[in-house]
Amino acid sequence: MTATPASSAVVTRTDADGIATLTLDDPSSPVNVMNEAYVESMRAAVDALETDRESLRGVIVTSGKRSFCAGGDLALLRRADPERAAEETARLDGIKTDLRRLETLGLPVVAVLNGSALGGGLELALACHYRIAVDEPRLRVGLPEVGLGLLPGAGGTVRLTRMLGIEAALKLILPAETVDAAAALDLGIIDEIAADVAAATASALAWIDANPAPVKPWDERGFEVPGGNGSDPRLANTLPGWIAAAHAEAGDLPAPRAAMAAVVEGSLVDAETASQIETRYFVHVSHTAEARNLIDAFFDRQRVSDETEDARADVSAVVDESVLAEAIAAVRAGADPEVVDRAARCAGWSGGVLKRVDQRALQPSESEWIEAPFADLVDRMLFAPALAAARVQAAEALGDAEVNVASIDAGFPAATGGAARFRHTYPGGAEGFAARATVLAASYGPRFAPLPSAT
Template sequence: MIEYTRDAAGIVTLTMNDPDQAANTMNARYVAAMTAALDRLEAEREQVAGVIVTSAKSTFFAGGDLPTMSRARREDAPALFELLGTIKRDLRRLETYGRPVVAAINGAALGGGLEIALACHHRIACDAPDSRLGFPEVTLGLLPGAGGVTRTVRMLGLAPALTTWLLTGKRLRPAAARDAGLVDEVVATPREMLARARDWIAAHPDAAQPWDRPGYRMPGGTPATPELAAQLPAFPATLRKQLKGNRMPAPEAILATAVEGAQVDLETAFTIETRRLITLLTGQIAKNMIGAFFFDMRAVNGGAARPDVQVEPARRVAVLGAGMMGAGIAYACARAGLDVVVKDVSPEAAARAVAEGDPAVLARITPTADVADLRGCDVVIEAVFEDPQLKQRVFAEVEQVLAPGALLTSNTSTLPITGLAQGVSRPADFLGMHFFSPVGRMPLLEIVAGGQTGDAAVARAFDLGRRIGKTPIVVNDGRGFFTSRVIGRFIDEAIGMVAEGVPAASVEQAALQAGYPTGPLALADEVTLTLIRRIHLAYRAAGVTAGRAHALVERMLTEHDRPGRSSGRGFYTYADGRRGRLWNGLAGLATAEGRAVPLGDLQERLLFSEALDALRCRAEGVLRTDADGNIGSILGIGFPAWTGGVLRYAEQHPDFRGRAAELAARYGDRFAPV
């Protein structure tokens, strides 16, 4: 795991290289190897002039051993305490070795990898294309528990450590990490990195950590410093505002660990850090988040739902429609190095696709109103208005000029793909590529296979999605597919609550405190009530129940002309495009006298409405894999991250079926267990 070499100048290089994994992680092999390396360093101290810690992998160190961590139980706490104690003891031995120690960071150093680097006296990062440094633990429901919280606070001070590194989960490029204080130098090549490491060792024979030098003072002061003490109340207040009552124990644990650890000696701070990490590790929320953001994400991006067929990569993409969505899709494709042609009804409309952005990216986009300019495109992505006849017309217009066998895709969010495929001559090459708005920020891509879609088409769409940096889930056809169908239940239940007399503010707060990033009424305004009504009517025409929200939405539109944010009036008021207060006329739209509904019931009505429908999607075959359902629900429709995804929420609930039956008895058969 760790190769130990000493050169003629007495410089020892510890090269981490796990023989059984593509990346180094803080597993049992690492723990044993680091102990052995420190034992040998101490035995050979008189022959050692300095130490370089580096990696033989393309990355430096990937972090903790998440498969093992995810299995931690409460009864494992003593063993975890001993393990973390060993890891910290060895890193402490490294930084107090009495010789200069340099981290030569040749690639990504995340979590435990950055913690190893912080136990060195100097950090030199190679500016590799994929190199990132950071503490992503908070996004997994954890905290940096191998000294990361303690050392970062002592190195930078309480406020910078928390706001830049520990609470954000950011992964910074080497230069940005240098500017933020945790990297000392950035170099261009591995050769230069190792040469600089040797030079630094020669120039700093008495190197030590700042906190091990006489007279050390924590940057910005300790919590006992009057100036910092006066600022401390703002930290939990800001965190509370950010979390909005969300069930996320990791940020609170990080804040408490940082503040408490800053008031005590180093070893006590390490112990505080260890205990809080074990509490998180053995809790359910971390297991949920590791399950989603590590295991499910790896499965989805790794192609678990991609058919195992060889296909040619996309080369030239046609985008039909230069509205906000079409322009976003075009830019994403061009940024990935693809040549893109954007067609709209007029040259002026098509030109919207190249209105702003990086000039080098925009240079790959050709706007046009001429169908002939699409000749040779091997992928077409249609992004016109949600009208089946219009979509079929534009495909009929362009299909004849495309490259033979071109992939045909529609960016519809709700229209059944099998029906749209009737408008093309090659339904096997036709599918849905549902992007989310804004395309530049939303990471999810929902690929929808119609009744006649072939495996090669799915594989081609999946590969294109990965190339443009999206996380592609693959689902089967059905009205609303997966994401639009399930989020529709969320919005419908929320509007239905308002109709039954629940105060609108209580509905919004219930959602935010359950962990949703946006309240359902604010979300309805973003979607527009006009679109919600159109979807209701389409469902009704297809013989599907329109939902509880339909009557109130109709009154909002016909009696009060409040279609949503784009018009400046919806469930909320708006001024200069900014959302204000909830509209004070909502209480008058209730069709029943309001009743007191417990906050827990409001929250679980929203959560269960989506979870039950996701279970139906799985039973009906709309979902192909659970991982697609979990990742799609978090990245695409804002299902609370602490749950680990909509299906995991149902599975890890202590009595999901029993609670669903209770909700059904109180609020209606729509909550009947699946």
């Protein structure tokens, strides 16, 4: 095999013993992501592997950077557009096809994780037959896509379900959390931990020697999803309730629901069909406002400076105080606390807001609960903290990114993209926000009066 150019995002080298090493090393980026350079380079690398298959003994996939791969190209995903759905579907299916070609190459393929493998990076590793992680304290693995309003889209729901079973797969996917190498080993996401890259490479070579023609379990006749698929009687009594609880926790967010649907529906069909199901759900959620807001909030967090830390703390404090005060005010005006907390959860406040309040502070001024307009309650849980954050922003001349990050840190619903983005993207924009705030102010007091700059 001829070595690929050093300018490629995936550099291939083949040694005299027939071991091809694919090194992820995008020269244009400090981290490896599944951008267009990756797509083109990986496709060319797999083409070459297939061409030279008879002369190869195995493949090692690793990285030339401190991390393995950070996953999807968020800069591209933030521009997702329903009018380009066919193009986006084709691009995603192309990435997955190349991973599937790697998986069914007929040669042992080992991932050496010299650094963190997140999202699509982990999905690339899952397409390999064996995964070895270096014992590095900063190394993390996981699928954080749901936290960005998405779901694993490069085969993660398909392979994890077939490796771990439905419940274990969802417990990894839905929280959007990452784990260290030891936890990943316990979960069965990786197969081995090595002291360093040299030891990991030596273990990879040994595994290749011992496993000349590995086949994934789901490519063998008679394969069954561990623990049963979505229609298995063993899950019939537990899965609906478990999914309902997860739905309740997720609120109105589409990504967790889509991820659960992809896992459960995908478990009922073969891997190829499951991959198509995953693609459809991924492309759909990538077009939602929640995904755009969460991805924008991710970039906001990268832009904030340590110099604004004190000012951001002020924003966080007023956001926390104002939503709690608003919930208490609603109850003391006669609204049922359970209804107020349900409104807070519908607004996106995880777990509601009244759990921290002494029940003695929740005595209504009226003798009986009154019927409060639920839509107003939901908006009050958003407008009160958003306006409080805007006042601090104006007083301290903060940028929108700082306000968004600080408000989300205080619990402001992340799917809005933060308090500043919520004001700007409210239906009708800033004028629409000011108009709704004026209506709320007429009913509930001057704290809802929009700032002069918003009118």
